[in-house]
């Protein structure tokens with residue numbers, strides 16, 4: 001009883017098509033049965049009671065299934081024909097999806113008539129990738145053509161993800177085709193096929209885009225000293241196909257031995273000096289090369305000090321109307337012989353109340369160099385401070401420091417901006433300092449050491465060089481922070 005109810009339900013669910021029943025002989029109408037796997041379907045072949053029926057045959061697509069006049073024609077397993085000619089198919093499977101035709105043979109002179117129904121067994125999807133092995137490697141500039149092929153009834157639709165992120169595609173397309181214009185288009189492309197039956201299924205294609213290698217470096221200026229361990233580190237960010245790598249010094253491959261070794265950990269390539277000798281100081285290059293190109297990065301292994309960094313501490317800076325104490329730190333494995341402090345008024349002007357809305361007018365000359373003696377410590381961290389005197393009240397200055405040890409001069413520090421306190425009148429800059437801690441000599445610009453436009457230009461240019469260590473960035477940040485403390489009286493500064 002329950003079984004019959006189920007069948008009626010299934011019939012009710014079924015969708016009617018094309019109601020051109022032939023000659024009104026059939027009481028049933030053609031039906032598409034959308035039925036789930038393992039269920040049972042009853043396909044009707046109901047004929048008007050007045051008709052004389054000689055014979056009924058059922059076909060699956062064009063293949064004969066059963067015949068009322070040939071009882072010995074065996075119906076396939078799971079399929080039965082009832083006395084009322086209905087065809088019952090049990091335990092439906094995907095292979096039962098087909099057209100089923102009932103043919104009624106009537107007495108002469110009437111010809112046979114047919115009615116065709118369909119079964120669509122609802123199947124959860126299965127999916128296959130294109131290419132089938134789920135892997136595609138193309139050169140940059142070529143086309144990537146990937147896709148998913150799914151089975152399942154009804155026909156599944158696709159969603160795509162790239163590296164786990166949904167792709168904004170307008171259609172639920174099965175194929176994806178694009179030009180490999182950039183190596184970052186490489187990744188894992190995953191399709192999800194779903195048709196509302198069972199669980200969605202996924203498949204992924206890994207796309208590799210071949211291009212020239214990409215090499216990055218964190219520290220290209222490597223400060224060291226004789227006897228220390230030093231390492232040059234290059235990061236091979238990208239290499240497809242894999243790159244050949246090598247280390248060079250002045251154009252020739254670096255000779256490795258027990259002391260100088262090459263180490264590769266994942267994509268980090270290191271040239272390690274277990275104990276630096278003086279002869280090791282110099283320029284080095286790391287090179288990565290594949291058939292699509294080459295990338296190299298340069299290093300300088302040097303004994304000269306690292307770039308110094310100014311420290312900002314309002315308690316220690318002790319700003320007055322005419323003086324300011326600068327504090328800085330530098331890494332050097334050798335004694336610092338001297339520092340050069342370069343100071344000049346900052347010709348920036350505050351144009352609004354916003355502290356960062358500064359405009360600069362073209363700089364004029366006037367870098368003053370102050371020579372500050374180094375300390376006697378071996379470091380590696382050297383701290384120094386110097387109080388600049390004879391400054392103009394309510395003025396913003398900029399400062400740069402360089403350091404020298406026995407290997408030479410460091411690169412200039414980032415620019416520090418500082419301001420003097422408001423004060424009465426203007427004091428003339430003194431030409432000699434009365435600050436005794438370091439007994440510095442304050443020098444006026446000299447003609448043999450141009451410190452006007454040319455000097456300023458050199459520094460500006462130097463400051464624009466790619467920053468080779470993270471520390472430089474930090475310094476710029478601290479400059480920005482200090483600027484926030486520029487007092488509002490500066491708005492009226494001439």
Ligand SMILES: *[C@@H]1O[C@H](CO)[C@@H](O)[C@H](O)[C@H]1NC(C)=O
Nearest residue numbers: 036037038039091092124198
């Ligand atoms: C159908 O029956 C088979 C075998 O008993 C079973 O593995 C399968 O999960 C069933 N399918 C559904 C949709 O219930």
Ligand SMILES: *[C@@H]1O[C@H](CO)[C@@H](O)[C@H](O)[C@H]1NC(C)=O
Nearest residue numbers: 023024025026048049050051
């Ligand atoms: C079938 O027979 C009945 C009575 O015997 C009659 O009323 C009806 O019109 C017939 N139908 C057709 C389609 O011939």
Ligand SMILES: *[C@@H]1O[C@H](CO)[C@@H](O)[C@H](O)[C@H]1NC(C)=O
Nearest residue numbers: 004042046082083084085086
């Ligand atoms: C045809 O026969 C089957 C099996 O006896 C039955 O379940 C079905 O309801 C019948 N159909 C009609 C229209 O009588």
Ligand SMILES: *[C@@H]1O[C@H](CO)[C@@H](O)[C@H](O)[C@H]1NC(C)=O
Nearest residue numbers: 250281282283284298299300
């Ligand atoms: C190292 O390279 C710099 C420029 O990058 C150059 O000025 C210097 O002369 C080079 N040193 C050696 C030893 O080749």
Ligand SMILES: *[C@@H]1O[C@H](CO)[C@@H](O)[C@H](O)[C@H]1NC(C)=O
Nearest residue numbers: 365447450451452453454455
């Ligand atoms: C100083 O600046 C002036 C004007 O820009 C320029 O002509 C002159 O050459 C500079 N002096 C030196 C020593 O570079």
